[in-house]
Amino acid sequence: MADPEQTEIGGEPQLRFRNDAATDEPAVTLDAFLDGQTNATAVRLEAGDDARALLAHLDKLSLVEVSFPTFRDGRGYSAARILREGGYLGELRAAGDVLVDQLPLMRRCGFDSFAPEAEIDAAALNRALNRYDYRYQAAADAAVPVWKLRHG
């Protein structure tokens, strides 16, 4: 896996696994976006928001930011997969209490951008992202599940 680009945007640490330019448009709330009163292309999902509400609008979006109010709140993992399974190709950013040990799972669920509250140690992240050669299950990343390796 390619090393991410670790930069700062507006003083905030930022990790991106995409080659396109970062969206700098501020993200609007899900309610504001669904109101139809805005041309926003960036939406922020709070942990309790239902990502399925965006499925009809994916082609209008270039950034979806998913909030992790605490690393223990795993709703955002499902939100990410639902968006990727729905065909969303834009930037999918995990924001908030994003820690190095959760980040590989987030990558598997389709997140390709991270706005962690605290800076992530680059060496620990590099080890975490490259540690596992195999994955048991298919998810939203490109990893080939072990059963497919076994049987082609």
Added chain:
Amino acid sequence: MYKYDQYDQSIVDARVDEFRDQVQRRLAGQITEDQFKPLRLMNGLYLQLHAYMLRVAVPYGTLDSRQMRMLGHIARKYDRGYGHFTTRQNIQYNWIKLEDAPDILAELATVEMHAIQTSGNCIRNISSDQFAGAAHDEVADPRVWAELLRQWSTFHPEFSYLPRKFKIAVIAADEDRAAMRLHDIGIQLVERDGQLGGRVFVGGGMGRTPMIAPEIRDFVTADDLLSYVEACLRVYNRYGRRDNIYKARIKILIHELGADEYRRQVEEEFVAVKALGIDPPKAEFDRIAAFFAPPAFDTASPTSLDRSDPDFAVWLDQNVKPHKQPGYAIVTISLKPIGGIPGDASADQIDVMADLAERYSFDELRVTHAQNIVLPHIAQADLHTVWQALTEAGLAEANLDLISDIIACPGLDYCSLANARSIPLAQKIATRFADANRQRDLGELKLKISGCINACGHHHAGHIGILGVDRKGTENYQLLLGGSGAEDVSLGKITGPGFDEDGVVDAIERVTTRYLAERSEGERFLDTYRRIGMEPFKEAIYG
């Protein structure tokens, strides 16, 4: 039984490396205890009252002699010479040092073992029928399905930070030996029109709000299994409450949504998930199934037995069950000696059980949710020899499913959550009813003790259950009657005001005395209770 290939081994080895890295970062102060806690829990490492406790996974309770010996080795080298088998068919060690934990995991990995997801808010070790592959009444070996689920659930990226822990059981017989409907998901394999599939029950559990899982799907085939279960989990992950830890289990969600609405949402999600192609092909099912093919039984194994030794005959009648293969039997080794600690085994006893499995049971052992060990495939001609070896090792207590075969949580002797001690109470009850004839006269009587409302000792499912509570700073025990974790599943009801430790032992004695006076021919305690209800027992207890 299942053997790792290079993929399984690589994943478990990587996990050891990962945990070593996490422990080093914790010890170096790079991560906080708050951040470290879920990481260590997902490797089965708890911080208890006196030390760290490490819970090692025994997937669906099956292990071989090499693995069993490793458990003994760990008990000797890293603990105080014993281990404790648990109600999730795992083993835990109560005196572990944090800095040793990575080395222990590394040793476990050499025998295809680990501590992955034995705790934490993730999908826990898959449990199953301890008689799988040997039971005369099973439609298939449930462990094939359990292994599919084990692989799917291991480091599942979407479901590693669930609202709460998530427990799955798979059985394949009408007789439920795994408390299937008291799991977050329980699957019973059945045959329909010549095809194998699973009835899926979702939303059972014990804890402070016990519930019996309703049936959510009446038939799911193996090729849809992972998609269906993924849909079940996704609906839970979306809605499961995170504001209140006591309302976060899936049973609460299903209770609040209603089984019909939950089912509707799961079916909707299933349609979407099925299209993703996440189900392994039949070739993978067949690959796993081949590991669970029956061992090379001797079809000429004699079916007669010399019962002339009376002690042996008692043990045969109590602890030995019929096998699907004529000439063989299923032996349950009781880890409940009178006055002992339920579920504990010394390193030497672990070695004895490993040796017996290797020599007489096609190298297989099982851990039961009732905290005993099973030798699943013993030729009848070997039963006496096995019994003699068990007797020498202090492992031949003939009390399976009797009142002294007690399930007990570690309680206040070890656990930081407990309100009351469980172990000394279990010892007192077993000692009170030590007389073997008296126990056998009482017949099947499942007694289960939890030292707090979290119900690790399954007190809701006990024919007689005991719940330890804290009453104004002193230990107090509530008595429950009428629970069952078996196919006749039910939840026990509290008799009335609680007791102190000796008081609850007396109360149990009064309950059993009333049972003996009231029972009809062939009735177990539970049957009598169901027929006559709580009142006569209340009267016996409280006068």
